[in-house]
Amino acid sequence: MDFSLALLIGLVIVGIFIVLLLVVIIPIPLWVAALLSGVRVSVGSLVGMRMRRVPPQVILSALIQSKKAGITVDSNALEAHYLAGGNVFRVVLALIAADKANIELSLQRATAIDLAGRDVLEAVKMSVNPKVIETPMVAAMAKDGIQLKAIARVTVRANINRLVGGAGEETVLARVGEGIVSTIGSATKHKDVLENPDIISKTVLAKGLDSGTAFEILSIDIADVDVGKNIGAELQMAQANADKDIAQAKAEERRAMAVARDQEMKAKIREMEAELVKAQSAIPQSIAEALLEGRMGIMDYYRMKNIMADTDMRQSIALESDKGVKAK
Known part of the structure; x- marks a missing residue:
């Protein structure tokens, strides 16, 4: 039991x-x-x-x-x-x-x-249910030099067959931004884009930007377009300033060269004046030697003095005449 x-x-x-x-x-x-x-x-x-x-x-x-x-x-x-x-x-x-x-x-x-x-x-x-993703503000310049800033809304739908190995949203946004820049840059005038913003969406959508991505782009809508800077005018102003600086530099170089030449000429003049003074200081001695050696007579000496006095008088009269003319 x-x-x-x-x-x-x-x-x-x-x-x-x-x-x-x-x-x-x-x-x-x-x-x-x-x-x-x-x-x-x-x-x-x-x-x-x-x-x-x-x-x-x-x-x-x-x-x-x-x-x-x-x-x-x-x-x-x-x-x-x-x-x-x-x-x-x-x-x-x-x-x-x-x-x-x-x-x-x-x-x-x-x-x-x-x-x-x-x-x-x-x-x-x-x-x-497709998803709407918004691009950051994209700035581009038209051919007339005016900058435009655009924001686009991209409606995408997931592509099941391309999810593995397909690029993500960042690639789609980058491609759309590139398309916006290209479209605005090819516009002749910025007003054409402002009047018809759908030019951007149609051009970008026709590029097939969704190839190789995990999405299918259904539509691209331009949410906002603003006018930015006048890039063309700024570039022209910058070029003008650069040209002015170059011209000023060249003028300064020419002025420096002219000053250098002037200084050189003054130095040569001073050198010539020194030689003239030296030569003039040797004249009395030469005259005295000529008188002692008989190569010059006393009458020749006085005749020379008269000629020199007459020359000085004529120069004085000429200077006074020039001063009178300038005074008038």
Whole structure:
């Protein structure tokens, strides 16, 4: 009797331990909910998920959601995506949203988009409801030298097929900005752009700027166009100032050269005057020697003095005449 009681107690303890182990390993309520939802998952599969360190709650919840939405999803694919670091719930929600919107999206592509670092659910929503992104203010100069500043609003829709490997919003904004600069720069007059801003949007949209990106550009609308600086006039003024500085520098160089030449001429004149004074100082001595040696007579000397006096008188009269003429 004692042995039977001990065996019974042991069986009860073992049973309780097995039940607790099953409750811990297998989410019984969720498993029951999955069965009631039509999701057939064996207990062995749930145990295998635990062994592979995959939370059964995540996989079962995703399977229940997809089943209720009428989508067939492979549990092994969901496990592989979870083990790869993906977001299982976002992928399933994206598949459901794409199915309701009649957008072709396979589980393999959805998991690839999610693992690429993009929000696959947001991409599906953007495919249904396009997104408007605004460019920063873009400044460009028309051919007449007037600067224009434009802001554009770009309506884009996600392209599911190009999400993996496609460029992001920054590339779209950069290309649109480049197109705006090119269009304004090719305009003959800035008034043409102000009168018809749609010239920018039509020209930019025709360039096919969405190639190689993860988006499809639906429209480009010019939100604002403002007149900026007169760049052409500023460039002309800068060129004129530069030319003036060059001319002033050349004039200063010529003035310096003229001053140098004047100083050189004055030096030569002083040198000639010094030589003249030296020569004049030697005349009396030469006259005295000529008189002593008999090469000049006394009458010749007085005749020379008379000629010199007459010359000085004529020079004085000429100077007084010039002064009278200038006074008149």
